Amino acid sequence: MATKPEGTQATRETEAELARFFARYEPAIMKLGQALRAKLRQRLAGLFEIVYLYERQGSLVLTYSPTERGFEGLCSLALEADGVKLHFGRGAELAKADPGKLLQGRGKTVRHVELRSVADYERPEIEALLVAALQLGNVRPEAGAKGATILKAEEQKQRAARRPTAARTTAARTTAARGAKKAKKARS
Structure with missing residues (x-):
C-alpha cells in the first residue's frame, strides 16, 4: 500500500501513475473522470483517496474514506468503458435522502448514480446525497485539509x-x- 503525502516527489509519482490509469479510457470518459475527481477531492477535503484498478472488469475506482480502508468509504467514483458512476457504500440507507430517485442498484448496501457530465454532479440532488452520506458516516470534511492518495492497484x-x-x-x-x-x- 502506497500512502502519498501532499507536495512530495512521491505525490508527483502517484499523480503520474493515476494519469496513466485515466489514460486507459476514451478521452471523454477520461476528462469527465478527472474533472469529477477534482470536484470530489475539493468537496471531501481531508478524506483518504484510495485508488483501485480492476483490470479484469476494466474499471478504475477512486474511493473517498475517512480511514485508509476502502470498505469504509463514503462514496466512490468509478470509471468504466461505458461511463462514470458515483457509488455510495451505504446507498441503500440513503434511499430516503434521494427524493429524485437517482440512486440505482438493488444490492443490500451499495447504490450508484450515473454521471454523464460535471453538470450532473453539480445537481442539488447529488449534493443532498453527499451530505446524507457524510452524516450517516459521522464525517465532517475540513475545508482546505489535504488527504492522502493511496494506490492499491499494485496490491x-x-x-x-x-x-x-x-x-x-x-x-x-x-x-x-x-x-x-x-x-x-x-x-x-
Missing part, C-alpha cells in the same frame, strides 16, 4: 497473480478427494 495485481495458483491447488485437492471417494465406493 491487487500481486493478489490476482497469486489467485490462479491457489484456485488450481484447491481444484486439484477437490478432484483428488472425489477420486478417493469413488475408489472407496468401488471397493465396497
